[in-house]
Amino acid sequence: MLKVLIMVSGGGTNLQAIIDGVASGKITNTELVGVISNNQGAYALERAKVAGIPAKVVSPKDYENRDLFNEALLAAVQSFEPDLIVLAGFLVVIPEIMIDAYENRIINIHPSLIPSFCGTGYYGLKVHEAALARGVKVTGATVHYVDKGTDTGPIIMQKAVSVQENDTPKTLQQRVMEEAEWQLLPAAISMIANQQTMD
Numbered sequence: 001m002l003k004v005l006i007m008v009s010g011g012g013t014n015l016q017a018i019i020d021g022v023a024s025g026k027i028t029n030t031e032l033v034g035v036i037s038n039n040q041g042a043y044a045l046e047r048a049k050v051a052g053i054p055a056k057v058v059s060p061k062d063y064e065n066r067d068l069f070n071e072a073l074l075a076a077v078q079s080f081e082p083d084l085i086v087l088a089g090f091l092v093v094i095p096e097i098m099i100d101a102y103e104n105r106i107i108n109i110h111p112s113l114i115p116s117f118c119g120t121g122y123y124g125l126k127v128h129e130a131a132l133a134r135g136v137k138v139t140g141a142t143v144h145y146v147d148k149g150t151d152t153g154p155i156i157m158q159k160a161v162s163v164q165e166n167d168t169p170k171t172l173q174q175r176v177m178e179e180a181e182w183q184l185l186p187a188a189i190s191m192i193a194n195q196q197t198m199d
């Protein structure tokens with residue numbers, strides 16, 4: 001069984017898709033061992049609680065400087081002994097010490113077709129605002145491995161989603177989630193879990 005830790009910052013709809021995927025058998029060979037949030041108010045924490053998954057909050061506000069926060073974040077991650085770390089709307093830059101400790105074992109979901117609308121400053125609704133401002137007709141989502149750059153790691157899966165004439169950033173965000181993100185992330189986790197078993 002692949003031991004998966006999920007890191008979140010907000011609403012946690014991607015976390016929910018993972019929880020539901022394990023419950024329905026769409027994701028196999030996977031145990032959800034924990035959830036970490038940088039934000040005490042994240043609704044994702046409620047979702048973890050309802051699903052009976054242990055959760056920890058590590059907030060930068062509770063640390064004097066970034067190095068101390070990064071060390072605490074790594075310690076929290078290590079406490080769950082994960083095989084795979086899934087960034088499911090985790091809007092904190094992953095510290096280098098964590099990338100070194102978990103090389104090729106961290107994946108992220110990004111709400112665009114990388115390399116479009118990604119990198120520093122592109123997160124959440126901002127990604128969809130930028131896609132609409134540029135006038136693209138197709139956008140989507142990407143699951144990729146996390147390396148030391150921002151959204152630069154190897155791509156695992158992508159799915160395209162059509163932009164509609166009257167889309168707002170919010171309607172586009174919702175469609176990208178429904179049609180791409182909530183399917184891609186569970187599929188990527190299950191693929192990795194089963195690759196590992198077959199090795």
Ligand code: GAR
Binds near residue numbers: 044
């Ligand atoms: C998702 O759309 C995810 O792709 C995005 O944040 C949202 C989190 O929603 N992530 C990024 O923008 C990362 N750069 P959720 O909390 O409902 O899963």
